[in-house]
Amino acid sequence: MKAESVTSHRGGMWAWLFQRITAVLLIVCLAIHLVFTHIVGIGDISYDTIGDRLAHAGFIAVDIILLAAGTFHALNGLRMVLMDYWFTSRKRALALTVVLWVVGLAALVYGIWALWPWIS
Amino acid sequence: MAEITFRVKRQDPQDKKNPEAHWEDYKITYEGNLTVLEGLFYIQEKYDGSLAFRYCCRASVCGSCAMYIDGAYRLACQTNVKHLDSAGSPDPVVTVAPMPHLPLVKDLVCDMTDFFAKYEYIMPWLIRKSPDPEKELLQSPKDRKKLDMPIDCILCGCCYSSCPSVWGEENYLGPAALLKAYRFEVDSRDEARKDRLSRWDNERGVYRCHTIMNCVEACPKELVPTEGIQWLKRAAIRRRLFGRLK
Numbered sequence: 001m002k003a004e005s006v007t008s009h010r011g012g013m014w015a016w017l018f019q020r021i022t023a024v025l026l027i028v029c030l031a032i033h034l035v036f037t038h039i040v041g042i043g044d045i046s047y048d049t050i051g052d053r054l055a056h057a058g059f060i061a062v063d064i065i066l067l068a069a070g071t072f073h074a075l076n077g078l079r080m081v082l083m084d085y086w087f088t089s090r091k092r093a094l095a096l097t098v099v100l101w102v103v104g105l106a107a108l109v110y111g112i113w114a115l116w117p118w119i120s
Numbered sequence: 121m122a123e124i125t126f127r128v129k130r131q132d133p134q135d136k137k138n139p140e141a142h143w144e145d146y147k148i149t150y151e152g153n154l155t156v157l158e159g160l161f162y163i164q165e166k167y168d169g170s171l172a173f174r175y176c177c178r179a180s181v182c183g184s185c186a187m188y189i190d191g192a193y194r195l196a197c198q199t200n201v202k203h204l205d206s207a208g209s210p211d212p213v214v215t216v217a218p219m220p221h222l223p224l225v226k227d228l229v230c231d232m233t234d235f236f237a238k239y240e241y242i243m244p245w246l247i248r249k250s251p252d253p254e255k256e257l258l259q260s261p262k263d264r265k266k267l268d269m270p271i272d273c274i275l276c277g278c279c280y281s282s283c284p285s286v287w288g289e290e291n292y293l294g295p296a297a298l299l300k301a302y303r304f305e306v307d308s309r310d311e312a313r314k315d316r317l318s319r320w321d322n323e324r325g326v327y328r329c330h331t332i333m334n335c336v337e338a339c340p341k342e343l344v345p346t347e348g349i350q351w352l353k354r355a356a357i358r359r360r361l362f363g364r365l366k
């Protein structure tokens with residue numbers, strides 16, 4: 001082991017912190033989502049009823065937070081796993097992070113685009 | 121007189137004729153109690169003087185004799201064969217192997233170079249910047265208590281050998297070095313928190329620990345490296361976000 005090889009990996013605190021924050025957000029938003037989908041919002045789940053629900057700004061917000069938190073949590077989890085295997089060097093880890101950010105942002109944009117009719 | 125068989129994993133990577141690992145059985149007779157380390161001495165004296173293993177204190181304080189005994193991490197000098205699971209059978213066989221996942225030097229001796237390089241990297245000594253006081257450096261009993269757990273580490277390497285994050289990433293500092301970083305982080309007398317921070321606050325430091333807790337299970341001193349590592353993660357946030365640095 002060379003000393004430089006440890007510090008060549010800078011940062012990590014934000015990823016770690018957001019993994020915790022998104023975990024809490026996921027628990028809260030998933031609970032809201034499930035309660036309103038399966039318990040309170042009883043009745044048939046159809047395009048129209050869901051459309052009615054999405055007319056509330058609160059639901060849009062919950063859905064977007066759910067999407068963003070879920071995407072970050074999942075992709076960062078995947079990143080941690082992959083970094084234990086092939087993506088160990090500074091270069092590979094950085095490339096992996098960039099690719100996952102692109103994938104995550106694309107997913108986020110796509111999700112918001114799908115919700116756009118109710119947002120605007 | 122009691123009898124027990126030691127099944128020892130032997131390997132000499134330098135032996136051109138037989139560099140592969142293989143198991144060898146040795147019968148040991150003893151009276152009263154027998155530690156695994158005593159059994160190894162017996163083998164060395166009676167059967168094969170070339171058997172290689174490390175030891176020094178024979179009192180579980182130096183950390184040299186860590187091995188994989190009967191399927192678990194143990195100190196050879198601390199392990200009474202009577203307390204092993206296999207001891208209960210009528211014809212007991214105890215397996216003795218080197219710590220897994222470490223480069224091997226010979227037989228039961230592992231190469232600890234990386235382990236100690238990482239240990240040294242986190243600067244495991246007390247660093248003072250302010251001038252020395254007239255007399256001794258005082259520490260309150262409450263502050264001293266914080267050192268109770270991490271100070272008991274004997275650097276045996278069991279935790280390090282058992283950590284899946286170390287297996288995956290050879291540059292990960294590992295539980296022992298990070299526990300030592302924690303030991304100085306909570307020491308009220310130390311004044312080098314800023315210097316050490318960048319050494320462990322990265323993804324080859326604390327964030328590589330996925331709290332798998334193998335280290336806790338492996339530690340023959342029953343220490344909890346994960347507790348120290350999690351404490352460091354929280355400390356990084358306190359320091360980087362709220363600027364609490366001494």
Ligand code: SF4
Nearest residue numbers: 283329330332333335
């Ligand atoms: S808790 Fe952390 S340091 Fe301990 S074995 Fe697991 S990953 Fe390694």
Ligand code: SF4
Nearest residue numbers: 273274276277279339
């Ligand atoms: S923490 Fe425990 S297992 Fe790890 S080196 Fe120290 S004494 Fe050995």
Ligand code: FES
Nearest residue numbers: 178180182183197
């Ligand atoms: S010989 Fe020192 S710990 Fe076993």
